[in-house]
Amino acid sequence: MKRSIRKFCGVIILAGVIASCGGSENSPATEAPGTDAPATDAPATDAPATEGVLNVPADFPTIQGAVDAAVEGDLILIAPGTYTEAVQVTTNNIIIRGLDRNTVILDGNFELDNGIRVVGANGVALENMTAMNYTKNGFFWTGVTGYRGDYLTAWRNGDYGVYVFDSVGGVIDNSYGGGSPDAGVYIGECFPCDSLIRNFVAEHNGLGYSGTNAGGNLVITGSIFRNNRAGIVPNSGSYELCYPQRKTTIIGNWVYSNNQADSPAIDVAILAMGNGILSAGGVQNIIERNRVWDHNKTGIGLVPFLEDDPNDEMPEKSAWDMTCAESKKLTPVQPGGGILWDSQDNTVRNNVLEDNRRADIAVGSAGTDLWTLGNCFEGNTYTTSAPTNLEALSPCGTPLTADGDWVTGDLQVITWLVDAETAPPSVDWKIATLPDMPVFDSMPDAATAPGVAASATPPVVDLDAITVPDKIS
């Protein structure tokens, strides 16, 4: 009952100031397709008025209107149509769901910034819809505890497809990011992140996955990273907080053909081009049981990230377990010059690699003795490595030593800076050629499944049960 009353109020307000409603958000035109404003008489809709369900456009002509009216626990259901809106969400624990993933389309028209931006609202779930042509991100959570993205398609957006920043406890599941100059999917500035990326497809982006300073119970699994400039690229850097990047588990993914010359690309993506899984200054990551093939540079590479003008010094190894929240309280110390984030203490094990033209597996540095970095390689199926005898030199479980030939076949990673100068330049994300948008499976029972707010505890994945995925094309 309480619900009906509130909804009734919402309708009255809408009917009264419908014009100003349109102007109250940051979309220039928010006409919902195929509908007029709801009639003034009460919560009449063509869907049954279910407790806690707000229908767009039947009850509210815009998604933003429904979001503004929603209270915690409400489910917003969006009917097929194109919505030219940039939706802001600041209410905890609401669920925004499209009735059909492929035909519920939020379109930024190359003008609006984010499809849906969740700002500091915990437990918000976004489900079963498409966001395209936004100048920033398709779907964006920032400053939240608990988030869920499920059956989302982010297509041709100006920064990231799915972007999770300074947020913990969540899952991005069954989703897609294509055509962004930065990453198709990103989780960054969190430790522990307590987050899961599963069954994601990232293609034709600058980077498939990026995760600056992310880690700690962060798992990327069962996902496809293909035809990006570079595939999976976690990195460290003091330009954002909670460095270094650490303790991410990348397991059971398909990573292939990330040499895409005609995609949009930020400069880091151009630098990383031609690599499958590339740790750029990451530490203590586990890269295991992935299938990685067809790259111009490395299949799995562990390389340094050079930060020319850092905001802080690198934390000592003893501080690597400090939580993000704690480390934010520290005062940065301005270093005198650039710093080099080496990839250290990573484990690369039981991956299957082929046709990675510079090397299937590799570790490189810009002067640091490779053996001191403590990265181990074991049980991989591969043909080439840099240095040449990498697995023999770098067993897991025993301290590495200077013994052996660490020089022959060295990656010479510093030459990548030169390669970047002549690499194919970025293509404007607004006009880059993309493959036809795939038709994706929608969320089952989208119309009837109950709305469940996002848990701050991601689904538990049985890592032991994951095997190297079969090759696909």
Place this chain on the structure above:
Amino acid sequence: MARRIRAFFFVGLLSFVAACTNDDDDAGGHDHSNMPVDAAAVMGQPDRPIAGPQGGVGQFVVECPFSHALSDDPIVYPGDEDASHLHTFFGNVAADADSQLQDLLEQPTTCEQQLDTASYWAPALLDEGELITPEKSVAYYRAGLGLDPTTVVAFPAGLMMIAGDHMATTPQPVSVVAWSCGAGGLREELPPVCPPTRGLRLDVTFPDCWDGKNIDVAGHRKHMYYSSDGKCPSSHPVPVPQLIFAVTYPVTGDASQLQLASGSLLTGHADFINAWDQEKLQQEVELCIHRNVVCGVTSGRSSG
């Protein structure tokens, strides 16, 4: 957006030497007789430079590519075309000497945030008198150092502000005007030698305390003040967002022989007219500054 980065790469790597061959000393010729000489005495200055990693403080960020260059100054010489030194404008595409708030609100912007129709401008950076076209600007809006972010209110519509001293002959405080390389934490009185991957940047920090009455005053300064010790003075009791305006140039290597159109490289300054969609501006203040959430990408990552 990324295209410009590429251009910057090439310019940086291949031709920055060309920017270093000038022996000119001072462009001179400015005629701002009505401007204060000692800005700090009039407006105070921040306790320390604001720089650092994204993520620590709630803020919203707007990237605005270069729009146009004109020898106009809508604040200092309103209605008076070609009265000023050369300025590079960002944001509103129509800003010129005749700009009134209502005109600006109806015009397009170069900003990626389309509802930011404000105008931002800075003196042109010159190489032997030739304009160096900037790549873009980034406007960071956050609470001043130590201020309670929930007390910050949006700028009033039409507010005009100037930060920095166009007549400076000695270094200005780097907390107000500084040079850096890209979005890193360096803050220098004169341009540092920037590496190929990070172009030269001018960082200007605007005052964050308003007198609560005037959107402009004679001399264009006294209605604004810098907070100190986490507080606004009683003369300027209203905290507004601290605007840090950064202009990125396609310049790497030695920049010591360049000039600003206002004079030497010490004369950095910037101007702002609030012609944002006021409702959107208020929304961003509430969503991002009040809630202490980072609402956008800063360009430490060079995404644009």
